[in-house]
Amino acid sequence: MPSVILETDRMLLRAFTEGDVDDVLRAARDPLTQRWLPIPAPGQPYTRSDAVTWCVETAPAIRATGDGQQWAAVCRETGRYVGSFGLVRTNWAARVTEIGYLLAPDLRGRGLAPEAVVAVTRWALLDQGFERVALKAATANTASRRVAEKAGYVYEGIERNSMPLHRGRTDLAVYSAIRPDLAG
Template sequence: MVLRTGRLTLRAPPAGDVDAIVDAVSDPVTRRWLPLPDPYGRDEALAFVAEKAPAVRASGAGLIRAIECDGDLAGMIDLKKTDWRHRATEIGYWAVPAARARGVMTEATVALSRWVLTGAAFERVVLRIAPGNEASIKVAERAGFAYEGVARNAGIVPSGRVDLAIYSLIPADLS
């Protein structure tokens, strides 16, 4: 499955993205919010694109897409914690430093959430965001997600446990 917007392509991450993935997840801002292996090198990135991404899709647990903008990797976006019975899923994402503050992640989040709600007939998409992650909060709001509240002590980032702000999008929000 490939999704396209006016300027983005959401596609499976190929081996050609490995170096860009390593560079992006080495960024201190990205590392602040994501519980990634430390260190994260080529072996981890290769396993991610060659094994994890295909396995997640094949199992039905989710979908991992690379975000391409102007021919370059701009970030990753995924569906995770996918519950087919209840038709609900969560979106997660990160952006390479050069793609930040350009609307790329909002555009990708809109595209993937609209596809899963309409094309895959899901009933609920959730974003779980550490309250201090202002950039992700802006993405949620600009993508039309509704704030629901805070799940206390529900997330893990490298510095420890954090609360998570819950945002959701349902089919009625698309009208």
């Protein structure tokens, strides 16, 4: 995928840098993040080394290999880290991909996640020619499900027992966006 900066009213979405490590570490270690995202792997604590690897190796490699694209979202006015947004599990032949994200804990509930999800979705569907972007969230993760709804994604159903967590497994609520959904 091409390296690109996306802009919203309040944010710039840009490539990760080594300067993002401490912010990524704080966001990834947050108890609510850890409840819903089994990063770096189920049952393993997120370390500074994991954050360094993410920022300088993994995120750039995802783009370089075509598996997806990852952005560090920062406030346009202050440059402050807002969160991580990205496309994963990209299937080029089918022209489908999946969006994932996490937000800095103290910035939740301000509409920043839906704003960034809309920008990434529009880029994927309109600029890159994808046919579908999926968004999956644990069924009990009501905040993430609200992000999907506010961003205009359509609810499709439940993938049962679909994802491991740090403790146990969860069903995933599946949402999607296709080009006609962008008109709404």
